[in-house]
Each structure stands twice: as structure tokens, then as C-alpha cells.
Amino acid sequence: MTDTKRRTLLKAALLGSAVGPLPAGLAAAGTGRKNKEAVVISTWNYGRKANAVAWPVLEKGGQAVDAVEAGVRVAEADPQARTVGYGGLPDRDGHVTLDACIMDSHFNCGAVLCLEHIMHPVSVARMVMEKTPHIYLVGDGALQFALANGFEKINLLTPESEADWKEWLKTANYHPEKNIENRLGGEQNHDTIGMLALDKAGNLGGACTTSGMAYKMRGRVGDSPIIGSGLYVDNAAGAATASGVGEEIIRVAGAHLVVGYMEQGLSPENACKKAVEKIVRIHPSKSRDLQVGFIALSPAGAYGGYSIQPGFTYAVKTGSKEEVFTAKSFY
Numbered sequence: 516m517t518d519t520k521r522r523t524l525l526k527a528a529l530l531g532s533a534v535g536p537l538p539a540g541l542a543a544a545g546t547g548r549k550n551k552e553a554v555v556i557s558t559w560n561y562g563r564k565a566n567a568v569a570w571p572v573l574e575k576g577g578q579a580v581d582a583v584e585a586g587v588r589v590a591e592a593d594p595q596a597r598t599v600g601y602g603g604l605p606d607r608d609g610h611v612t613l614d615a616c617i618m619d620s621h622f623n624c625g626a627v628l629c630l631e632h633i634m635h636p637v638s639v640a641r642m643v644m645e646k647t648p649h650i651y652l653v654g655d656g657a658l659q660f661a662l663a664n665g666f667e668k669i670n671l672l673t674p675e676s677e678a679d680w681k682e683w684l685k686t687a688n689y690h691p692e693k694n695i696e697n698r699l700g701g702e703q704n705h706d707t708i709g710m711l712a713l714d715k716a717g718n719l720g721g722a723c724t725t726s727g728m729a730y731k732m733r734g735r736v737g738d739s740p741i742i743g744s745g746l747y748v749d750n751a752a753g754a755a756t757a758s759g760v761g762e763e764i765i766r767v768a769g770a771h772l773v774v775g776y777m778e779q780g781l782s783p784e785n786a787c788k789k790a791v792e793k794i795v796r797i798h799p800s801k802s803r804d805l806q807v808g809f810i811a812l813s814p815a816g817a818y819g820g821y822s823i824q825p826g827f828t829y830a831v832k833t834g835s836k837e838e839v840f841t842a843k844s845f846y
């Protein structure tokens with residue numbers, strides 16, 4: 516073996532996905548499901564638009580992780596999407612701060628937390644996953660990394676979001692609104708976008724991106740970029756992502772909890788339901804007034820969702836179907 520080859524293999528072992536898949540012995544259990552139907556599923560009505568961009572990647576035989584990155588970028592770049600990326604509602608001091616993460620079929624993951632001024636936090640998260648030995652980069656460090664890697668610095672606060680924030684300041688009442696994503700512009704809008712995909716090679720991937728709860732405290736980070744809370748992917752067990760009040764999702768490590776239930780044999784919908792029930796059990800009275808929704812996708816392509824309150828929707832695209840479902844709910 517040449518020195519160069521030895522160095523490359525060592526680097527591969529240290530960096531995981533950065534230079535290719537893990538050696539077979541270390542790889543996650545495969546699903547053994549080859550050339551079957553691909554699936555993409557994402558949170559809220561708006562997921563339909565994002566799925567439409569993710570789908571061609573899957574259809575051409577591309578990887579789930581590439582599909583989800585391409586898909587959620589649609590929401591990040593859309594100023595009408597008032598709770599994700601550009602045009603997102605700011606924190607109470609007027610700063611738009613973004614949280615995003617991505618995870619592939621080999622437990623590789625990356626995330627950015629409280630990142631400002633960058634249009635596509637999910638792509639920075641992908642770079643954290645692929646180019647660094649770390650998983651999370653936060654705030655100024657995340658921005659520095661993004662700028663060093665060619666991302667452009669922009670102003671994310673649109674006049675529309677600035678006007679809403681100034682209106683909010685008149686009362687400054689912080690009270691996360693249930694299903695705000697369906698109210699702010701209906702079909703055009705949504706909250707956090709969480710997307711899960713299964714590719715034709717039988718591999719899962721997921722991404723989650725948000726501007727977080729509107730008018731949150733400066734520096735607050737929700738569940739969305741936290742691996743195991745806003746997103747989790749285990750190629751052998753399933754994938755899950757969340758939307759809603761992040762604090763309640765983090766408390767139960769929501770996405771990991773859902774995937775754990777799937778590993779025990781529950782269907783995606785029942786796994787989401789059980790995780791929701793746990794959140795309600797912890798804070799029964801508080802849960803009456805807050806929304807959390809989960810969606811999940813199994814290695815075999817089965818999908819489902821469940822939420823605390825009615826009104827949580829998710830969009831599904833397969834080779835034969837394009838549909839928005841309203842999830843069943845606890846209340």
C-alpha cells in the first residue's frame with residue numbers, strides 16, 4: 516500500500532462520510548431493498564413544493580441525502596416561508612437566526628445552530644458533516660465557517676417580517692401559536708420544514724431547517740438542528756423529523772424516540788403517536804395549548820405522522836402518488 520493510499524484510508528476512517536462510505540464491516544445495517552420505489556415525505560402543506568424538487572433526485576437514482584438537501588433549500592430561499600430561512604420571522608431583538616441539520620444513512624450528521632445571514636443553513640450543515648470532524652457549529656463560528664466556504668452574507672430580514680416584528684413589539688407577548696404555518700399565507704406557508712427520503716438503493720436520509728419560534732429569546736435554539744430531537748435517521752430502523760414547540764420535543768429526544776419505537780416494530784404512525792403521547796403525559800395541561808407533530812419513514816417505505824393538536828399536515832411523493840395528509844392527533 517502506498518503512503519498516499521494509507522493516508523487516504525486513515526482520513527476516511529477519521530472523517531466518515533467526507534471521503535466515502537464506511538468500510539462494509541462498519542456500515543449501518545442495510546435494508547436489503549434495492550431498486551424499489553423511492554419516497555419523500557415532509558412537514559406541512561408546503562412540503563409539496565419542496566418534495567417536487569427532491570423527487571427528481573430520487574427518480575434519477577440519486578441519494579436520499581442529496582434529495583432532502585435540495586428539497587428543503589426551496590423553503591429556505593422562499594421569502595413567503597415565514598418560519599424558515601430568508602424571510603423568516605426574527606427573534607425578539609430583530610435577528611433572524613437559523614437552525615438546520617442533515618443526516619445520512621451511515622449516521623453521518625452535521626448541523627448549524629443560531630446561524631445568521633446565510634440563505635441555506637442546510638447546505639452549511641452538510642458541509643459541517645462532510646468537511647469537519649464535528650457535528651455542531653454555532654453562531655459566529657458557524658457563520659465564519661460558512662463564509663470561509665463560499666457562502667454569501669445576506670440580510671435575511673425582509674420588510675414584511677420586520678413589519679410583523681415591530682407590530683409584535685407593541686405587546687411583546689411570547690405565546691407560540693398553534694399551526695401558525697397554516698395561517699401565514701395558507702398553502703404558501705409552513706413552519707419548520709423537516710424532510711425524510713428513501714432512495715432507490717434503499718437508503719434513508721433526512722434534513723430539518725427553521726428560523727425557529729418567532730420572537731424567541733436571542734440565542735435560543737430549538738429541536739430542529741439537534742440530532743435525535745428534530746431529526747434522526749437509522750437506516751435499519753427508520754427516520755423521523757419533528758415540528759412544533761422545540762422545547763417539548765427536546766425534552767423527550769423526539770425524533771430518536773420515534774425511531775426507537777419503529778425499531779421495536781411499531782408502524783411509522785404508531786411510533787409518532789407514542790412519542791406524542793409521552794409529551795402529553797409529561798405536561799398534560801400545557802399540552803392542550805401547544806403543537807408538536809412528528810413524521811416518520813420506515814426502511815421499507817411506509818410512512819406516517821401524528822400530532823398533539825389537529826391541523827398538522829405532511830406532504831408525500833412517490834412514483835405513483837403526490838398527496839398532502841392531515842395527521843391524526845391526540846386532541
Ligand code: SD4
Nearest residue numbers: 707727728737758759761
Ligand atoms: C423550534 N421546532 O424552533 C422549531 C419550530 C417549529 O413549529 O417547528 N415550530 O422549536
